[in-house]
Amino acid sequence: MTISARKLSALALLGAVLVGCGGGTADTARPGDATPPARPSGTSAGTTPGAEPTGKPGGQPSAKAGAPPAPGHQAAPARKAPPTLAPAAGGLTPVYSHRAKSTEKVVALTFDADMTADQGPRAARGEHFDNPQLIATLRRLKVDATVFMTGRWAEEYPDQARSIGNDARFEIANHSFSHYAFANPCYGLPTVARPDMAADVQRAFDAFRDAGATNVVPYFRFPGGCYDDEARRALAPAGVTAVQWDVVSGDAFAKDADAVADQVLDGVRPGSLVVMHCTRSAAPVTERAIRRIVPELRAKGYRFVKVSELMSR
Numbered sequence: 001m002t003i004s005a006r007k008l009s010a011l012a013l014l015g016a017v018l019v020g021c022g023g024g025t026a027d028t029a030r031p032g033d034a035t036p037p038a039r040p041s042g043t044s045a046g047t048t049p050g051a052e053p054t055g056k057p058g059g060q061p062s063a064k065a066g067a068p069p070a071p072g073h074q075a076a077p078a079r080k081a082p083p084t085l086a087p088a089a090g091g092l093t094p095v096y097s098h099r100a101k102s103t104e105k106v107v108a109l110t111f112d113a114d115m116t117a118d119q120g121p122r123a124a125r126g127e128h129f130d131n132p133q134l135i136a137t138l139r140r141l142k143v144d145a146t147v148f149m150t151g152r153w154a155e156e157y158p159d160q161a162r163s164i165g166n167d168a169r170f171e172i173a174n175h176s177f178s179h180y181a182f183a184n185p186c187y188g189l190p191t192v193a194r195p196d197m198a199a200d201v202q203r204a205f206d207a208f209r210d211a212g213a214t215n216v217v218p219y220f221r222f223p224g225g226c227y228d229d230e231a232r233r234a235l236a237p238a239g240v241t242a243v244q245w246d247v248v249s250g251d252a253f254a255k256d257a258d259a260v261a262d263q264v265l266d267g268v269r270p271g272s273l274v275v276m277h278c279t280r281s282a283a284p285v286t287e288r289a290i291r292r293i294v295p296e297l298r299a300k301g302y303r304f305v306k307v308s309e310l311m312s313r
Helices: 006-017 120-124 132-142 151-156 157-167 192-211 228-235 257-267 286-299 307-312
Strands: 032-035 104-115 146-149 170-174 215-220 240-243 274-276
Touching: 104 286, 104 307, 132 157, 132 286, 146 151, 146 157, 146 215, 151 157, 151 192, 151 307, 157 170, 157 192, 170 192, 170 307, 192 215, 192 228, 215 274, 215 307, 257 286, 286 307
Parallel strands: 104 146, 104 274, 146 170, 170 215, 215 240
Antiparallel strands: 032 215, 032 240
16 A cells, blocks of 8 residues: 555545545534435434434435436336435434444445536546446446436436436435535535525436436535535425435545555444545546455445435344
8 A cells, every 4th residue: 555544534635625525624524415306205303413314214306217227237126215314403404424333234335426517618628527437347346326416417427327327226316516515614615605505406406307317315415525504404495314424435536546445444334334436537546446445345244235225224
C-alpha cells in the first residue's frame, strides 16, 4: 500500500472538498442521501442516525416503463414499497447512517453519481462523469448496490440511468438535481435556497422518471454530506429518508486502489453503509478497488445488500 490509512483519511477529507461528496464535520457535514418520486407513507416514532426503521414501509415512486434490461442485467421483479423512517422530532426529515447494533454480516455499498448543473460543457469536451465499467463489474460480481444519482447525471446519461434503474441488482436514490449544498458552508459548493430544497429533490426524481428508471427509492443523500435542522425541515414535504454512511471509502480523487480497498476493509462492520463514487473523472480507481473489496469481504462472511434491504432488517 502506497498511502497509509491515516494519510488516506486526510485525502478523503480533501477529496470531499473537491468533489463535494465526502466525510462530515460536526453539525453541517454528515453523510446522507435519499429521495422519493411518489410521496412515501410515513411511520410513527422519530429516529436518529443509525436508528432502526419504525412503522410500515413508505410509498414506491412511479416511473415510466424502461427498455428491457441488457444482457447480464437482472430483470426487475415487482417490488414491495421500500422502507422509510418516521419523521424525527419536530417533523424533521429522518437520517439513517447504518444498521445499528447489527450482528448479521451485511454491508451496503453505495455509489454517488455526481454531476453539477454547469458541468455539461466539460462532459461535451469528453470528461467522463459516468463509470460504466464499475457498473459492469458490480453486475459480474453479483453485487447488489444503491446508486445515489443527481438529476443532472440522469439527464446527461439517460441510457445508463435507465439501465441501472431497471436492473433488480440496483436501486436509484436521490442526490439532488445539481449537487448544490443544502447547508452552508459545505466545501465551497453553491447552496440551494431553503424554499427550493424540496423542489430540487423532486426535480431529480422527475429526471429519473423521464430517463425511464423504475427501481427508484425514497432516499436522499445530502451533497457533501452537509445538512442542518433547517435543511431537514425544508425537506420534510419531499417525504424522503436521508441516508448517510459510517464508512468513508476515500475514493474521491484517489490514485491508489489498494489504499481505498484497505480503508473500506478496515472500516466495515456488520450493518455498515459505505460511501463511494460512480464518476470516472472524480474517482478513477473505484472499480479496481471494488475488485478487491468484494471477494475479501465475502471471504469474511459478508453479504452485499441495497440500502432498502439494510434498512428493513
